[in-house]
Amino acid sequence: MFGSNLQLKINFRIKFIVFFAGFFIPFILNAQPREVVAKKGEGVYRLLTRNGLSASEYMDAFIELNKGRLGEDNMLFAGAKYILPDTEIDPAAAAETTTSPVKTARFDIFGEDYAEVEILDDKLDGAIYYLVAGHGGPDPGAVGYYNNRMLCEDEYAYDVTLRLARELIEYGATVYMITRDQNDGIRDESYLKPDKDERCYPNQVIPINQLRRLRQRTDAVNNLYRKNRGAFQRMIAIHVDARSHGENIDVFFYHDRRSTNGEKASRTLQNKFQEKYDTHQPGRGYHGTVSPRALYVVRNTYPVAVYIELGNINHFRDQQRFILPNNRQALANWLTEGLLDDFDNNK
Structure with missing residues (x-):
């Protein structure tokens, strides 16, 4: 009986931990900033659209996030990393972007x-x-x-x-x-x-x-x-x-x-x-x-x-x-x- 109760407690703890971790994992993942590297000759508009973001919707947020990394008139530096604004990513769209060949x-x-x-x-x-x-x-x-x-x-x-x-x-x-x-x-x-x-x-x-x-x-x-x-x-x-x-x-x-x-x-x-x-x-x-x-x-x-x-x-x-x-x-x-x-x- 003692062993059985102990096993129940262990199973409960494991389930609780798995549930707890599973509940918070998406928030932890979303909290990680998504960084991309600017290509040569690329501007903010092109970087955003290349990464599947609407320039009109996310331009201001991008500039605010990266204001210490941008040059004059918000120019990008080739090879530098920039943070993308937090967005809700559609898994199907993300998979399509990942698998589609680059033309x-x-x-x-x-x-x-x-x-x-x-x-x-x-x-x-x-x-x-x-x-x-x-x-x-x-x-x-x-x-x-x-x-x-x-x-x-x-x-x-x-x-x-x-x-x-x-x-x-x-x-x-x-x-x-x-x-x-x-x-x-x-x-x-x-x-x-x-x-x-x-x-x-x-x-x-x-x-x-x-x-x-x-x-x-x-x-x-x-x-x-x-x-x-x-x-x-x-x-x-x-x-x-x-x-x-x-x-x-x-x-x-x-x-x-x-x-x-x-x-x-x-x-x-x-x-x-x-x-x-x-x-x-x-x-x-x-x-x-x-x-x-x-x-x-x-x-x-x-x-x-x-x-x-x-x-x-x-x-x-x-x-x-x-x-x-x-x-x-x-x-x-x-x-x-x-x-x-x-x-x-x-x-």
């Missing part, structure tokens, strides 16, 4: 470090983008100086355009680089060495005459547009402005005055930049404008066109926007988010 594609134009592109999802499936980095070939565009180093518009516009192209491809878009340089790739230096070997799609020598240059890239876009008639298509031109040394400007946008959709797309991008400044630099204010302008490539290309000026190449604060590689990536990330909104608005 990648290689694009040598992005350079060796960035050539392998992970396809995150198909949000932009069916969208076609013609990306035109300003100037190139014999024309460096606007020229400024920083610490006695020459800054050429075509090099910085091209690097931001390449980063934008890579981001769009990650979301399933078809992208054509109209201005292209087979040697440069995406570069992480502050001072981008100028050269004159850029070509126009598919591999045309860029002429010295300005009108011929503009007509060449316009024809390249329009020939592709005809082949893709009926698809969702956008032409995005990226430039750096040149004004007086004392004039600080924000990223601003031009469209063709005849194009309602061009204005709408421009305002969608403007709104995205306003949202980003409100989040990352509250109180600073954002004054980027949207306006019509009779620019040759905007007026003569067939797709809906948006022409973007990144800043004043002669102003110290504006120069930080594009000489710092993390800032160039941020520009590409924000433009991508705006173009995602533009695509959603036109489905």
Whole structure:
């Protein structure tokens, strides 16, 4: 009898301990922070979506959790670990994410470090983008100086355009680089060495005459547009402005005055930049404008066109926007988010 009572007590204790432990294990597991490693060129938006989280829902929580680990304007550092916000994980979705093969594609134009592109999802499936980095070939565009180093518009516009192209491809878009340089790739230096070997799609020598240059890239876009008639298509031109040394400007946008959709797309991008400044630099204010302008490539290309000026190449604060590689990536990330909104608005 004594032995029997003892066994009952032991069994009760074991069951209680198992129940007690089982009751608290989920809370212990959920209490452990989930850390992920940032990939090269990745921003907060992409890191969250890559890990199955809604950027709009979890962006603020992520920034708050990692504010001691982030760079200027909440930039991520490649190879660094970041904490993901606590979420309720759907086991079925988690299993699907774990077992699904990672889709990648290689694009040598992005350079060796960035050539392998992970396809995150198909949000932009069916969208076609013609990306035109300003100037190139014999024309460096606007020229400024920083610490006695020459800054050429075509090099910085091209690097931001390449980063934008890579981001769009990650979301399933078809992208054509109209201005292209087979040697440069995406570069992480502050001072981008100028050269004159850029070509126009598919591999045309860029002429010295300005009108011929503009007509060449316009024809390249329009020939592709005809082949893709009926698809969702956008032409995005990226430039750096040149004004007086004392004039600080924000990223601003031009469209063709005849194009309602061009204005709408421009305002969608403007709104995205306003949202980003409100989040990352509250109180600073954002004054980027949207306006019509009779620019040759905007007026003569067939797709809906948006022409973007990144800043004043002669102003110290504006120069930080594009000489710092993390800032160039941020520009590409924000433009991508705006173009995602533009695509959603036109489905």
